[in-house]
Amino acid sequence: MKVFCTILMFFVLFSMSSFDMSKACDYAGSNIGYIKSQTERALAAEDINTSRFFAYKALNAIEKSKEQIEACGCDYAKESIYEGLDKLKKATRVSSLNGAKILLTRALDNSSGSLEAIRDHEEHQGSLYANDMLAMNTKTADKEKLSMIMPVGKELERKIDQSLVNYQNSLDEVVNSVECKEAYEFASRIYEHCEQELLKPGLTEAKKYYNLRTKQITALALDKLKECNN
Template identity: 45%
Template sequence: MKQLQTLFLPLILLGLFSSFKPNQSCEYASSNVSYVKSEIEKAVAMTDLQLTRFHTYKAINAIEKSKDELDNCGCEYAIDNITLSSEHLKMATKTSTLASTAIFLNKALKETSDTLTSLKEHNTHKSSYGNDVLALNTVNLTNENEHGSYTPPTEELLKQKVDSSLISYRASLDKMISTVNCREARAYADRIFEHCEQQLLKSNLSEGKKYYNLKTKEITAEAIEKLGECGK
């Protein structure tokens, strides 16, 4: 009997450690993302472009080093948000003025804050209609009645919320066109446009993601038309 207890004890401990691993990974990821956030805040506060880039690169490197913990945590909301943050940080390193850099840094800062929130609320996320929620990570698509039960949003409601969320995206693009160097703005818009095109080619794309990418592509196309051939 004692031998059996000795044999099973490591298995029990392994099971316990395995059960705690995802939460622990989320905690590690949260700690790393907090560091990313602090570096972005430092970058935003700098008045020298080279120092801004120094802290921006530190944030980018920290995100790269956090990928394993984020994957182990398994929070797709957080992964989506930090991926967007990384993209905007990389764009920030390619700008030539503090004003244009600040636009991308502030986007990255917001997305990094959203990542921390997602990690904190990871265990409360609902999987129903998850693909569309993940596609619209800045949009609240969950419908809860007074009893707290969940019902998926209707197609009409989904489109309304997508349209509402894209109002700020359109405003952000307009601000970028008026404040960022034309070549840099065109490169950013082209990148978003191409990303939407690639997403729309996927055969397994949900209706929510299709609509989101289609409308984003349309808005971005309008911005590209305004920018003209400056980046070509």
């Protein structure tokens, strides 16, 4: 009887914790979907003031969603949306619409990546809970959960490369359509920002690779614009 009660208590507590985490991820996913839509509206705006208005709405939504994002427990989603927060803040400070759109494109990539990560996280968590209920092997499952929270190695690089495709396309558009000197100055600021970020100690592998690849992509644009630096 005592053993039965112990097992029953385990199932109750486990199902409650999995339910709470699932709900937190549902809320976080819903909020990030809203953040993504506001970022898209900021990106589609035809003047800088309208763009800032929607960027601020996305910013406020991230601030209000921190508790749910933390509770969900998906490190990749959290890191990606906070990267987007930084880009949104910068987008509200630049004076040109083209400059804002570069940053908003990167913020949109971050919110899209975060949303995808939460969906993957929820699917994986669901399969792990099923395995736990059958095997009762929580230590092994915890190790598996930790290893799946953040992609590593080539998978991490693949996700980040994919997230930067829109940034590269937008940067190419700026190179081809924005006044030469303005485009050079803007790309230079991004390049220098990446350099400064890479000098910071304690960066995660994701942040290091993200900034390295952004720097490399921007360097190609700067090479095309080198004659504008005169």
